[in-house]
């Protein structure tokens with residue numbers, strides 16, 4: 001479990017996180033949602049140590065990132081998997097090479113062990129047989145799967161995904177969501193996903209943290225979101241006509 005307590009972060013004197021507290025649960029898909037500019041990315045960057053808040057605590061299973069020494073930080077990094085926007089694969093490396101990379105960086109495994117682990121991860125994300133391809137030779141959805149295989153290569157306790165559906169068609173997005181959901185549950189990972197995608201919110205949102213103008217405005221799950229009376233949240237989630245209709249349908253049937 002990751003807990004953040006009263007996080008504050010400013011840029012050039014402007015506060016963008018205004019005392020955010022939230023819990024990201026173990027073995028669950030935790031979503032951070034909110035409008036553009038609300039502070040989601042700054043929150044996620046704070047969680048992984050890329051941004052340093054001026055105030056607050058970031059507790060990884062009770063270990064505070066804010067007060068960790070260099071060794072503790074290095075150890076924590078081996079427990080974290082990251083999936084960046086746009087996959088961020090190394091173009092000059094094969095699919096297998098990309099997945100092997102963190103294993104080579106952070107473990108003392110032999111080449112044969114590394115290969116075995118990387119192949120296992122590729123098979124887990126449904127990419128058996130793609131080892132020798134280069135990122136430019138595979139589709140965006142496949143690239144995302146490679147990035148997921150790389151993110152789980154070190155068997156992480158915590159997995160962070162920044163907009164994992166960006167650039168994908170709706171069907172591929174759902175498949176990627178399902179894969180992230182399955183992996184989270186299979187390995188008991190604390191997964192934190194930063195997303196705008198309403199299909200993801202209503203599909204895999206087991207624990208949803210809604211950030212509005214730098215505040216944590218609402219916490220709940222995909223079921224509770226239908227009945228929320230929080231205006232900022234309904235404006236954000238049900239802005240789209242189709243989702244508004246889905247909401248009306250769900251509410252109507254819930255009362256029968």
Ligand SMILES: Nc1ncnc2c1ncn2[C@@H]1O[C@H](COP(=O)(O)OP(=O)(O)OP(=O)(O)O)[C@@H](O)[C@H]1O
Nearest residue numbers: 011012016034035036037038039040041042043196
């Ligand atoms: N390094 C930085 N320097 C100055 N301001 C920043 C920096 N990073 C973020 N901000 C500001 O902090 C605010 C929150 O930005 P953030 O990127 O967290 O928004 P977001 O919710 O992730 O938006 P989006 O969904 O569009 O990515 C914005 O006003 C942004 O301009």
